[in-house]
Amino acid sequence: MNADARVLAYPVTSVAELLGRMRRTLASRPFDPATMFLDPDETRRFPSRSAQLRLSVLLRTYRGDYHTDSFEFGRLGEQIRRGDEHIWFWGAPGQIAAARAELHKPDVAELPDLALGTVTVLSAEHEFGPGHGELCRSGSMDATVGAVAAILHRMIGYHSGTDRGVHDRYHTLLLAARNRKTVPPVRGGEAVQHIHCTHVRSQHWGIVPFYVMQGGVLECTELREAHRDPDVVRRAVPASTPWWFADADDAAFAEALTRLNLAAPAGVRVARSRARPSPARSTVIAPQSTELIAANHVTVRPERAGDADALPFPDAVRAAESLGCCTVAVRLPLDDPDRTADQNWLAQAGFTLTAISPPKRSWQTVAGTKRDLTTPPTGIWCRIRPDLHLAPPHYLNRPGADEDEAAVLDHLRRRISTLRADR
Secondary structure (H helix, E strand, O other), X not given: OOHHHOOOOOOXXXXXXXXXXXHHHXXXXXXXXHHHEEOHHHHOOOHHHHHHHHHHHHHHHOOOOOOOOOOOHHHHHHHHHOOOEEEEEEOOHHHHHHHHHHHOOOOXXXXXXXXXXXXXXXXXXXXXXXXXXEEEEEEEOOOOOOHHHHHHHHHHHHHHOOOXXXXXXXOEEEEEEXXXXXXXXXXXXXXXXXXXHHHOOOEEEEEOOOEEEHHHEEEOOEEEEEEOOOHHHHOHHHHOOOEEEOOHHHHHHHHHHHHHHHOOOOOEEEOOOOOOOOOOEEEEEOOOOHHHHHXXXXXXXXXXXXXXXXXXXXXXXXXXXXXXXXEEEEEXXXXXXXXXXXXXXXXXXXXXXXXXXXXXEEEEEEOOEEEEEEEOOEEEEEEEOOOOOEEOOOOOOOOOOOHXXXXXXHHHHHHHHHHHHOO
């Protein structure tokens, strides 16, 4: 097998190469953005109504079994209005025309069941740091236009800068991509995972089992990152300090992910850790609605300036576990050798390293002010709730297209097995 058949990720050489590939693919498909697409310039003018229309699509896509922060239209409308949330829709011209008409109606007006697709970019900066946006809230009832053309049109705007709002604020768009096999009546994630690997060319950095989806099943969604310019990561990895690990296999996993995405190794190191956790403090990030906690993850991340409720590291992890979420995801900086003690503590508590968020060197512009940003490498350790069934990726048992992909798949098989066992 060769790299042309990869299922996880392809190394990207430059933003010019990426845009050229996307534009050629888009040109081969019948797509008119003027009549088949609604972008945030339009949806932001009708924030509450856009949030309602989005939920209508998502509830029908997932047959009513949908549990994300998509229901509180007043609060979501404020997020959309101030630019922290961007909503797109696509569909056949008649459906888009009907959607435009619906956006102008009062918020209390009943919505028809329109055959649309939708996706959202919202700020992930509180969890992942400045310059990170999240692609999420995606679903489709459209059977005419197809998601590939709509997604490529949107990503071309992001990479080229024609979509200034997303381009200027976010150097990284991350995605917890669905990847489970379709088993009717549950729609799987093969199609969207293929689009992001083959057409979007986003990078695969492991798995993040963050959400309970249809049928009460926890999915091994994968952490994918699309960077405004691939050099955001390529510049940062060689220049970063060593990535420190308490476990040699964790270090090998990180190196395998870096080879997969960048065709180059990371500078990993394994250090003997102290017996006790570090004195660092951490912040717990949970869904705002308590009704959503059971189907969503809770994050524990390092304290930042302005955090008012940070706790000592072990206390923060225990507090997160007490909430009853589907997964506790603990983020630790990899450039600090002192935090290997916390890695060791997590391993003893049944946590597994499942993903890496690589370092970045970039910039963002907010409110007309441009600033440089440096993001350190971060590891994500997860532990899932014992009562949940874990659905593996559809590709988990394939052999791998080449040596680099095969190495990552081998790590994923063992780590998913550990997630299932440590309960």
